Amino acid sequence: MKFKTFAWFVGPSLLMMLLFILAPLISVFWQSFNLTQPVMQTQMVETCTPGFITQICVTEEKTIPVLDDEGNMVTTTTFVGFDVYRELLQPEKAWQKITAGDWRGLLLIDFWGALRFTLTFTFITLPLVIGLGLGLAVAVNSLVKSLRGSVIFITLLPFIITPVIGALSIKWLFIGDGILTAALEWWLDKDIAMFAEAWTIEFLMLFYRVWHAAPFAFVVFYAGLQTINSDSLESAVIDGASRLQQLWYIVIPHLMPLIVFVSLIHLMDAYRVFEEIVGFSSQSHVISLQWLTYEFLVPDQAGNRSVSRASASAMLTMIGIIFLLIYPLRKTWKQYYGGNS
Amino acid sequence: MSLPTYRQLPLSMKLFAYGFVAIWCLIAAFPILWVAVISFKLPIDSFDHNPLVVLLGPNTVAAGKGISVFDLVMFIGLVWALFRVLKSKFMIWGRHSGFAAFPLLGWASVSLGFMLLIVVTLFMVLPGISAFVNPNLGFLGQGIIGFTLEHYEAIWVEREFYRNFINSMVVTFGVVTISLTIGTLAGYGLARSGTKLAFWLLVVALVFRALPHSVLVAGYMPVFINSAEILAPIFGDAAPTFYGQPLAVIAVLVAINQPFTIWMLRSFFQNIPVELDESARVDGCNHIQAFRHVIMPVMWPGVITTGLFSFLLAYNDFLVTSLLLDMQNQTMVPAIANFFNMETTSTDQVQAVAAAVSIIAPLFVLVMVFQRQIVSGLTAVAVKG
Structure with missing residues (x-):
């Protein structure tokens, strides 16, 4: 294919990605070092209240925003360097907490708390999703053929469903005296409030994510199991390998590229954890990095959005995902292309 | 075809496998089914702590x-x-x-x-x-x-949920058509070009896929809100404000979706034999004609599968739509988030549940009809990617 034809085919898609992915990245980078604020001016304001005989007048200095001719606030954008980052990370305070061993205090700073949750969330769900997906794939593969279609159908439901609503539907089982809370109370014989404490909410969020992501792992591994070479399994049986040994020495190595693939996708997706926070309304207990950015972007009561802070937290989020993915990506890279070059 | 005897599982393991799958199916389906059951009951039954009461709804019957x-x-x-x-x-x-x-x-x-x-x-x-x-x-x-069905009527008629439904349809339809149109072209180009450039484009697309969406939205936000001012020198007074416009959100979602779309379509096109377009070119077609007359008729299975995933992304999105659309153009998923934030009485709660079920019902049908395509799509990227 000539370059010109190739450009015609790929052009529109590339243009969209440049315009709507690369350009915003650059603008986020720029915004994070600049602060846009309404221009304020101090004015002497005299306020008078009716009093007996004479009015009582107070003169005070007030800071009010400057308005232009049309009544809009005048804003200025100033270059502030790393100030916004500093405000977000609070390095002095964080360092002081770390040296004092006060981890709880450190996590009270929004960013560090969000980072803690996002990372633990990602790394706890990863092995659970891979394990459950693998277990399901092996188990479904041993079912009679006529059942498999229906099982796959049911399994796909949690994966396909709107994430916010999936999280909500699990929340509704537990909310107040919902049936599962009632069942737990009856079983443990004590009063339980699932949404009063951070760790129970966090547990439900982990559960939701495994529930939502395991079907994807399952479908991929199940497809991988169909392509397994029966000759190697047969020779393993002749050599006297037990089922566990077959699984360990033949099935898992065969699925290894798929396991790496699913892990990569899961790392990307779990790091983006966001919908769970909305669904379980956990923002007063735990937040994630994406939620941090989201919250800055939602207008506050005065209608202002903290774009600079959102940009800074977005940059930090992005640096995090780069760190997270660089090791597995390099490793896959070497595996596939190391032999050639 | 039955397996040879030495490959068959012993009874105990078989029972274990069946039990495991049965428990999983219960866990997978239960929350969804339960939410559906709740939405058809009066509030007094919906949130009862006795599951039998919720299932049978005696108070609803009594009413x-x-x-x-x-x-x-x-x-x-x-x-x-x-x-x-x-x-x-x-x-x-x-x-x-x-x-x-x-x-x-x-x-x-x-x-x-x-x-x-x-x-x-x-x-x-x-x-x-x-x-x-x-x-x-x-x-x-x-x-x-x-x-x-009163909660459904309340949501759809009184609270005008149909407006959000129409908005959702506009956004999803726009995203699916545009992202398939440009994605098919790109996927075909990438599949048929063995150059280093094509390879690097795919790697960049993979990196783009990893980006959290909030990062991108933080980039759009100020530009979209002020777009009328920014574009004024070019378009004059007709310069549009992108914020709140479905078209802007469609463009954003298409772009977010592109990396995945081109990866998936590329792997489908690689499965279509090169000989097919080569023979068309021998007969005198250029690449674009070959694509139009030879590839398009056979590409639909892959396009449908990719379209399903584009649909899911656009339909399920919360982050982009909730930040970039104004109230008037709000789609269903952010709208329901507003419902349950406002909910005070238990009737409101059940109405929110009914809205939630209304949103996932089409997805349920989707899986039923397209199960095979969804599975093939998921495996296409993984196995051949």
Whole structure:
């Protein structure tokens, strides 16, 4: 294919990605070092209240925003360097907490708390999703053929469903005296409030994510199991390998590229954890990095959005995902292309 | 084909496998089914702590809102028949619906027609029949299970959820058509070009896929809000404000979706033999003609599968739509988030549940009809990517 034809085919898609992915990245980078604020001016304001005989007048200095001719606030954008980052990370305070061993205090700073949750969330769900997906794939593969279609159908439901609503539907089982809370109370014989404490909410969020992501792992591994070479399994049986040994020495190595693939996708997706926070309304207990950015972007009561802070937290989020993915990506890279070059 | 004896599992392991799968199926389906059950009951039954009360809804029955055995049988029969027809005929109808050149439009209109059909039967035809038949059936015609559609009516009619539905349809339709159009071209180009450039484009796309969406939205936000000012030198007074516009959100979602789309379509195109377009080129076609006359007729399975995932992304999105659309153009998922933030009484809560079920019902049908395509799509990227 000539370059010109190739450009015609790929052009529109590339243009969209440049315009709507690369350009915003650059603008986020720029915004994070600049602060846009309404221009304020101090004015002497005299306020008078009716009093007996004479009015009582107070003169005070007030800071009010400057308005232009049309009544809009005048804003200025100033270059502030790393100030916004500093405000977000609070390095002095964080360092002081770390040296004092006060981890709880450190996590009270929004960013560090969000980072803690996002990372633990990602790394706890990863092995659970891979394990459950693998277990399901092996188990479904041993079912009679006529059942498999229906099982796959049911399994796909949690994966396909709107994430916010999936999280909500699990929340509704537990909310107040919902049936599962009632069942737990009856079983443990004590009063339980699932949404009063951070760790129970966090547990439900982990559960939701495994529930939502395991079907994807399952479908991929199940497809991988169909392509397994029966000759190697047969020779393993002749050599006297037990089922566990077959699984360990033949099935898992065969699925290894798929396991790496699913892990990569899961790392990307779990790091983006966001919908769970909305669904379980956990923002007063735990937040994630994406939620941090989201919250800055939602207008506050005065209608202002903290774009600079959102940009800074977005940059930090992005640096995090780069760190997270660089090791597995390099490793896959070497595996596939190391032999050639 | 049965396995040779030495490959068959011993009974104990078989039982374990069946038990494991059964428990998983229960966990996978239960929350969804339960939410659906709740949405048909009066609030007093919906959040009862006794599961039997929630299932049977005695208070709902007592309020005169029950369905009889006859209704239940009729309902299940009808739903089953509809699914049967849908599953076997959907593809064919979509293709012969008069939009031969634009099959996507055909499929979209067939799906909308079916949704309309289901709503009409559920809310008009069925109650009509049962009002006529039930009194003459004795015991079989008595209400035994609580069942009311009032929350759905409240949500869709009084709270005007249909507006959000229309917005969702506009956004999803736009995203699916545009991202498939440009994605198919790019996927074909990438699949047929073995250059280093194509390889690097794919790697960059993979990196783009990893980006959290909030990062991108933080970049759009100020530009979209001030776009009228920014574009004023070029367009003058006609310069549009992008913020709140469905078209802007469609463009954003298309871009977010592109990396995945081109990866998936590339792997589908790689499965179409190169000899096919080579022979067309021998007959005198250029690349674009070959694509138009030889590849397009055989690419639909891959395009449909990719389209499904584009649809899911656009339909399920919360972050982008909630930040970049104004109230008037709000889609369904952010709208429901507003519902449950406002909910105060238990009636409001059940109405939020009904809205949630309304959102996931089409997805349920989607999996039923397209199960095979979804599975093949997921594996295409993984196995051949």
